[in-house]
Amino acid sequence: MTDLHPFRSPHGAHVLLVDGSRIYDVDEDSYAEAAVGKVPAGLRDAVRTQYVDETAYRPGGLRALSLNVAQGCNMSCSYCYADEGRFGAHARLMSVDMGRMAAERFLNQVPPGQDAVLGYMGGEPLLNARVLHEVTRFAADLAARRNISLRFSVTTNGTLLRDEDITLLGDFPFSVAISLDGGRATNDAQRRLRNGQSAYDRTVEGIRKLTSAKRRPRHVSLRATVTPRSGELPMMLEDMFALGVDEAGFAPVLASPDPKDMFDAADFDRFLTGMIACGERAVGALSDRQRFPFSNFETALGEIHRGSHRPYPCGAAAGYASVSAEGGLFGCHRAIDDPAFAIGSIEDGADREAQRDFLERRHVLQQEPCRTCWARFLCGGGCHQEVLARGRVGCDYIRGWLEFCLSAYADLSSRIPDYFDEPETFFKDQSVEPFQ
Amino acid sequence: MSENLTNRKILPRNLTARADKWVRGNPVTVRPESGVDNCYPGLEFDQRNLDKRFFPGLEFEFHGIFPPLQISIPPLLRSVSNEKAGRDLPIEQADVGQSFDKTIYLWAVWGTFGTMTGPQRRVERFSGLDGTGGLSAWRVVHDLEPGPIALLLARxxxxxxxxxxxxxxxxAETALQSGQDLVRRENDRLVFAVLSGERAEYLVDGVINPDLYEVGDLSRSLCAPWQYDFTDCGCFYWASNKPDLVALNAEGPQLYNFQRAVRGPGQERPVAEVLDDRTGLLTFAIRDFNPGGWSTREPEFPGHVMNYQALLNDWEVLNPVFDHAESPRFTPEPATKLPPADVLxxxxxxxxLRYLATVEHGLMVEYLYAHYSVDAPRTIPGTDLVPARNFDIARSVLSVAIDEMRHFRWVNEILRELGHSMELGRVGMFEDLDGDARFISHDFALKPLSAPQLDWFIDVERPSDQVDPDKAGDTIDGLYTRLLLSIRQGTDFSEDERARLLxxxxxxxxxxxxHFTRFSNVRVALAGIPAGSWLRAAMPENPRPLADGHPAKVAEIVADRxxxxxxxxxxxxFxxxxxxxxxxxxxxxxxMYALDDAAHEVITLGGAPLFTLPETGDLLAGPSFATASGTPEDRLRTSLVAPMETVLDDLRSSGxxxxxxxxQKHYARMIEEMARLM
Structure with missing residues (x-):
């Protein structure tokens, strides 16, 4: 097993202790030792501390639930994992009753005083706006009575936003994620309405309405899906920032119904180059105390700073589950109707055995070649759905990106430690209004 | 490469690395001023509560109102009391409304501040947005020295x-330094107030004035620092993607149950049965917990996570962590006792003990043989996966073998403490000491590190409390535990003997x-991998001596010697x-290193080390050492190295x-070191 990973930054030589994601600044001799797999003397005690073992996480209650309120979409993106939201079956909508029952049972198992998240996914959730509205009001009311701090999230293509939807998203604590693949050209090449028309203007209009609303949703972000056909990432990012959102980031397509949209090795090299180019811009901006909300990078810095180390990539089937239109319960919204992810139903409740089984199977120390990879506790083994659909094809990219982020973290944390220690006073522009 | 470790630099950088570093002395988090918000282990009070009544009659709030936002705010005026001020203040509680438009903050303080160069009289100003809110505003107030002060309050x-x-x-600014009170109102609404007075004497000679604080006042904002506050995230795969769900509360509690050092049955207890009813939190959860079978009352329910409000109000009812598990009460387990009949x-x-010495010896040799059976390079390999993994595995097994040598010594030390001769023998067949058929049945054998052999190593090192006595035999750990308890409970040992032996x-x-953990880790590393990828092909079980003339024959003899x-x-x-x-x-x-050289040479030449147990007479070099004459060095050379010289010459002749x-270098070093100690 690889216990340590040496890396360099402009600040000097460093070692990542894989278990516990602990990062040390080291001298050149220690670096040279680490480079040949030897544990430097000063780290011999530290390397014995075990943070993660092969024990599977034992599921308790759910803390986040997403409802696939509309398993269908008004768009036909070429790469969609959800097959236009239908997940391989016919398009269907969740009923109000099912939505309420799911929300009620979800909230009933969250102990009072705790945080919970209810998300809306699809398909395009706004195709079923009625359920979105009714379930949100119902759930917010129930959460208030049960003293649960409930927040909402919705992932939408932004083309169907009506004024009353925007009011709802501002009235309740919503985080809105909008899918937009960069500027008009890139976006239109892969994201079209079902009639083949451009969706760009309609999405941008939706974003504009959201960000200029009297009561703006508390968080608006853009998520660009990147295919081998996408344009240059830095340019896409700038196009997205120009829309006045809180953050924007990328996700590569690893599994798609259309093979030409999936990344192969060469595509990953190009994607990594683009990601690093964006990351370097972020480093430059942060060095100048300017905001550059490239979310892949900001999140990575935060996780690395904290020393995040998990044997899973996400909370799927552990604290998170997703509900299909008919009330089936699945470990992940990307794997609706996939038996490998089935963990019960709203009617009968979560199937603890299935959850446990899933978590035992998906533990990163059960995965190859993850068990011996230095990035195993940062990556957690890769998105379950992508891995099960296509295997681990992006490992070199993930390691490359993490290597960049580690190096950038070491550099930034030595030059601008207050970005991590006192983020509230870090940026030159302090125009965030705290008393909204 | 520098051997001088003082030139080495290893500095922790990120939070887990910093948290893992052991520094002598108290951590910075136990300084009173570190007691902010919550989760600062070791604190007894939050010092911001100490300073909140720094102006007689007024009470301020230094804690952020919206902690998750991490924003700066000036201190908030909470209450006004003429009684506590001992005079009529020019503002009253009615000025401190609860509604937003009435909320009053502290914007400036005039007074004497302690500085590095001595006391300094000046005005300190707080702004909502320039970063001096929250903790830093408190620091300013905390630096105020006794004497005249003045405040500016406004909306x-x-x-x-x-x-x-x-x-x-x-x-207002002019009034601040005048020593006079000044209040401006507009339509009955406070515009600003400048209040003058003496800084409250809340510390008398460094001791907190008990008249000024009520029970719970100072610890109000602390959570129990022993609480694991985890909660789970939803879709949060960040290593390559922007996570799909964005509504996760990054500032909120995180569920990393797998970070716990110890888990397993019994670690997370059935909270419903033990939690104090006062919070109503978990009891409620349990009562309402089974609508439609969503969740069942199971021991693994991960306890509860408190939110900020609950931390403030109920911090003292949070469960501390004992033995790595949260529990509302700690019942020390009664010391294990043997029934009198079982005391040996x-x-x-x-x-x-004599028998166990032979067991330690036997295990040491079995581990060594297993170590040699791993197809690992002798020096640290590059980055190739298989050699690197095999190197790690071989090293782990060897480290346990070396530990066994130490155990071997300790048992012998005990024997000597009790006035008995040493025991250098090696176990052949494991004995049924109690004659109850509850023992590990095993015959000493040299076997490669196959999966079953590794299982045996794990079994024999397994802690006895993990073994069901009805299903499995007593472990080595169990045997020692029986001795431990017999010595502790029995009357056959003096106090001195007892202290040393225990x-x-x-x-x-x-x-x-x-050892159990290290072998278990090896099993994890090897799970699912075919044995062929880590075992040397040619290593037999219980090797037999090679025929004369075999290329490895000389090395085999050297290894035995x-x-x-x-x-x-x-x-x-000993x-x-x-x-x-x-x-x-x-x-x-x-x-041991010399033996290691010889053993590798046998293997390289196609044989295997035999570990032939010497005849008892040869076994003890002690007599020849005791009777030899000369300096300690000479005596050691005579008894240890001289017998090796002929075979080492043979080894040289064989190429x-x-x-x-x-x-020879290892032996020379050994003699030098031992002689130095004599």
Whole structure:
């Protein structure tokens, strides 16, 4: 097993202790030792501390639930994992009753005083706006009575936003994620309405309405899906920032119904180059105390700073589950109707055995070649759905990106430690209004 | 590469690395001023509560109102009391409304501040947005020295700063240093107030004035620092993607249950049965917990996570963590006791110790043989996966073998403490000591590190509390535990003997757990991998001596003799009764290194080390050491190295000169070290 990973930054030589994601600044001799797999003397005690073992996480209650309120979409993106939201079956909508029952049972198992998240996914959730509205009001009311701090999230293509939807998203604590693949050209090449028309203007209009609303949703972000056909990432990012959102980031397509949209090795090299180019811009901006909300990078810095180390990539089937239109319960919204992810139903409740089984199977120390990879506790083994659909094809990219982020973290944390220690006073522009 | 470790630099950088660093002395988090918000282990009070009544009659709030936002705010005025001020203040509680438009903040303080260069009289200003809110505002107030002070109170403008026009600002600023009170109202609404007075004497000679604080006042904002506050995230795969769901509360509690050092059945207890009803939190959860079978009352329910409000109000009812699990109460387990009939008499303790010495010896050799069976390079390999993994595995097994040598010494030390001769023998067949058929049935054997052999290593090192006595035999750990309890409970041992013996036996038991863990880790690393990818193909089980003339024959003989020398060296070490016993053992390791050289040479040439147990007479170099004359160095050379010289010459003649030289160097080093200690 690889216990340590040496890396360099402009600040000097460093070692990542894989278990516990602990990062040390080291001298050149220690670096040279680490480079040949030897544990430097000063780290011999530290390397014995075990943070993660092969024990599977034992599921308790759910803390986040997403409802696939509309398993269908008004768009036909070429790469969609959800097959236009239908997940391989016919398009269907969740009923109000099912939505309420799911929300009620979800909230009933969250102990009072705790945080919970209810998300809306699809398909395009706004195709079923009625359920979105009714379930949100119902759930917010129930959460208030049960003293649960409930927040909402919705992932939408932004083309169907009506004024009353925007009011709802501002009235309740919503985080809105909008899918937009960069500027008009890139976006239109892969994201079209079902009639083949451009969706760009309609999405941008939706974003504009959201960000200029009297009561703006508390968080608006853009998520660009990147295919081998996408344009240059830095340019896409700038196009997205120009829309006045809180953050924007990328996700590569690893599994798609259309093979030409999936990344192969060469595509990953190009994607990594683009990601690093964006990351370097972020480093430059942060060095100048300017905001550059490239979310892949900001999140990575935060996780690395904290020393995040998990044997899973996400909370799927552990604290998170997703509900299909008919009330089936699945470990992940990307794997609706996939038996490998089935963990019960709203009617009968979560199937603890299935959850446990899933978590035992998906533990990163059960995965190859993850068990011996230095990035195993940062990556957690890769998105379950992508891995099960296509295997681990992006490992070199993930390691490359993490290597960049580690190096950038070491550099930034030595030059601008207050970005991590006192983020509230870090940026030159302090125009965030705290008393909204 | 520099051998001088003082030139080495290893500095922790990120939070887990910093948290993992052990520094002598109290951590910074126990300084009173570190007691902010929550989760600062070791604190007894939050010092911001100490300073909140720094102005007689007024009470301020230094804690952020919206902690998740991490924003800066000036201190908020909470209450006004003429009674506590001992005079009529020019503002009253009615000015401190609960509604937003009435909320009043502290914007400036005039007074004497302690600085590095001495006291300084000046005005300190707080702004809502320039970063001096929250903790830093408190720090300013905390630096105020006793004496005259003045405050500027006003409302907050919608855009964040002080809600005061230029003329009023000038007026207020002038009043600040005048020593007079000044209050401006507009339509009955407070515009600003400047109050003058003496800083409250809340510390008298460094002791908190008990008249000024009520029970719970100072610890109000602390959570129990022992609480694991985890909660789970939803879709949060960040390593390559922007996570799909964005509504996760990054500032909120995180569920990393797998970060717990210890888990498993019994660690997370059925909270419903034990939680205090006062919070109503978990009892409620349990009562309403089974609508439609969503969740069942199961022991693994991960306890509850408190939110900020609950932390403030109910921090003292949070469960502390005992033995790595949250629990509302701690019932010390009664010390394990043997039934009187099971307490072993002194003679039986001695007999078993002698037997256990032979077991430690046997295990050491079995581990060594397993170590040699791993197809690992002798030096640290590059980044190739298989050699690197095999190297790690071989090293782990070897480290346990070396530990067993230490156990071997400790048992012998106990025997010597009790006035008995040493035991250098090796177990053949495991004995049923109690004659109850509850024992590990095993015959000493040299076997490669196959999966079943690794399972055996794990079983034999398994802690006895993990073993069901009805289903499995007593473990080595169990045998030592029985001795430990017999010595503790029995009357056959003096107090002095008891103190010394119990210490050593505990050490052996503790290390056994470590061995169990190390072997278990090896099993994890090898799970699912075919044995062929880590085992040397040619290593047999229980190897038989090679025929004369085999290319490895000479090396085989040398390895056997080197094993004998290891035992001889141990014999000398065990006979030494001085405070350097540990150092002696270190020196004896060089004999082990020489054996290691020889063993690898046998393997390289196509054989396997035999570990032939020497005849008892040969086994003890002690007599020849005791009777030899000359300096300690001479005596050691006579008894340890001289018997090796002929075979090392043979080894040189057979073409393995480099190995012979290396072995000779190890022996020379051993003798030098041992002689130095004598």
């Amino acid at each position: 907050r403008a919608a855009e964040g700063g002080i809600d005061l026009d230029a003329a009023s600002t000038l007026e 008499p002194r003679a039986e303790v001695l007999r078993r 210490h050593l036996i505990k050490l052996i038991i503790d290390e056994g757990f470590d 080197a094993y004998s020398t290891v035992l001889s060296a141990l014999g000398i070490v 006979s030494m009764s001085n405070s350097h016993a540990g150092d002696f053992l270190q020196a004896a390791r060089y004999a 393995s000169g480099a190995v012979a030289d290396s072995m």
